[in-house]
Amino acid sequence: MNNLYDLLEICLQELENGADVKTVLARYPESADELRPLLMASIAARKRTSAQIPSPEAIRRGRAKLLQRAAEIREARIAPRKRMIPLFQRLAISFTLTATFLLSGTGLVGASSSALPGQKLYPVKRGWEDVRLLLTFNEDKRNSLEQEIESERLQEVDELLAEAEHLQVDFFGVFTSKDGAIYVSNVQTIFPVGTQLPIEGDMLHVAGWTTDKGYVEVSSFEVLQGALISSTPKPISTPTPVNDEETPPTQPIYNSGENDGQPTEEDTNVEITPVPTDVHKDDGKDKNEKDDINKNESESESESHNKDEVEKHNQSNDKKSRESLPRFLFCGKTI
Amino acid sequence: MSIDDKHALEGLQKLDPQTIGAVYDQYFSEVYRYVLYRVGDQTLAEDIASDVFVRLLESAQSGRTPQTNLKGWLIGTASHVVADHFRKKYRHPEEEILDSMPDLAPGIAAEVDQREQNNVVNAAYAKLTDEQQQALALRFGQGYSLEETAAIMKKNVNAVKALQFRALAALQREIGEVNYE
Incomplete structure (x- = not known):
């Protein structure tokens, strides 16, 4: 079996150097039946992607x-x-802002999450970010x-x-x-x-x-x-x-x-x-x-x-x- | 590790923007190509490839510098990230890979046949084990030698020979009788 692994590698290198499957297999007629499907699969694997470059x-x-x-x-x-x-002031501000947001309704914060500048809920979104940072x-x-x-x-x-x-x-x-x-x-x-x-x-x-x-x-x-x-x-x-x-x-x-x-x-x-x-x-x-x-x-x-x-x-x-x-x-x- | 790689790693540790940019420019396309071969989705390949470079930067900061060469480290890490992606995907399946697989080898003639063949090969490839996929991506996607592939996969050359043999046999079984000559 080891020989077959080596043979496959030799055949793959020959294919890579431009030889075609028939020519390669003709050199190893005794293993041709086993090698042929593997070489076909290697061609498929190579064709799977052409030289793809990122945009x-x-x-x-x-x-x-x-x-x-x-x-x-x-x-x-x-x-x-x-x-x-300072920590104390942070706590005081956090408490006040949290209370404000809670009293204004929990849905408000959620609704503002996708707000963009210029929209009415945008200040809510930014305010909530500040609260999260403070907390x-x-x-x-x-x-x-x-x-x-x-x-x-x-x-x-x-x-x-x-x-x-x-x-x-x-x-x-x-x-x-x-x-x-x-x-x-x-x-x-x-x-x-x-x-x-x-x-x-x-x-x-x-x-x-x-x-x-x-x-x-x-x-x-x-x-x-x-x-x-x-x-x-x-x-x-x-x-x-x-x-x-x-x-x-x-x-x-x-x-x-x-x-x-x-x-x-x-x-x-x-x-x-x-x-x-x-x-x-x-x-x-x-x-x-x-x-x-x-x-x-x-x-x-x-x-x-x-x-x-x-x-x-x-x-x-x-x-x-x-x-x-x-x-x-x-x-x-x-x- | 080459002197260039050592120099690059020093630059990465110092967060030198020019070195970071140079390493990125040198290796991004190669990492991207590997990931694209593995995942078959251009957008996902872009995301994963750029994540790999962020990991390199973070790794250099924490002293976990690549033990082999930079390219080997990047491709090896890309392979881990791809494996993680598939693990997550299997747990939370979303869409079929084939749907997002681009026509990787668009030809003018017989385009439909080509697309069909691509789909068959992609489906077959997706059924291989992670190691088999990795071996095919390195050998036939990247065109690396047996030795390079062995170094990246941290295996000896004989093990890679056996692995590529089994991978091609499995691929051919899944594809069936198609003549690609």
């Missing part, structure tokens, strides 16, 4: 997932998470809950993009670029031209607007580096207070990542074509003007002015301000 999209998704995991591990290593709220004292469980919530934010952005909604969003993710396009985790994004782009693998906190073109226009972002996390994402341009869902903030020129975030002469001419290429082509002229204004303002005015405006914007009583301020996310810091 570029699958490769990119897997890459982003891996780099996201690396960023999470790195972040957990560098910055042991600290609770910003989770175990560090590991808290970390995994935070990750779950971050994934939920990404999922929401995906859904808003699929529905071509134009809404303000914020989320966490890993910065990657591939073939000239920029992604934060799985979300395709465009950054204003002239922005110093993060480096591959950076964990970002991004605020921006979903568009009907399948990507998010980033209005501000922050690179999260463990203990260096600041309380507010760094504004890229002066944001316009949001009074109307249909009105986007002042639009900066967007950077696809092809110039690596370095400002070029073309920046001032607004001829840089972002990726995707048809971004804001309808209001290109307005955008020129706005951009010039933005540039002049950002050069002439102090940074604190920007911060003041961001703060004013965040503190506005607009119900959407709840969505623009992710709380208790990431490193246990209030952002």
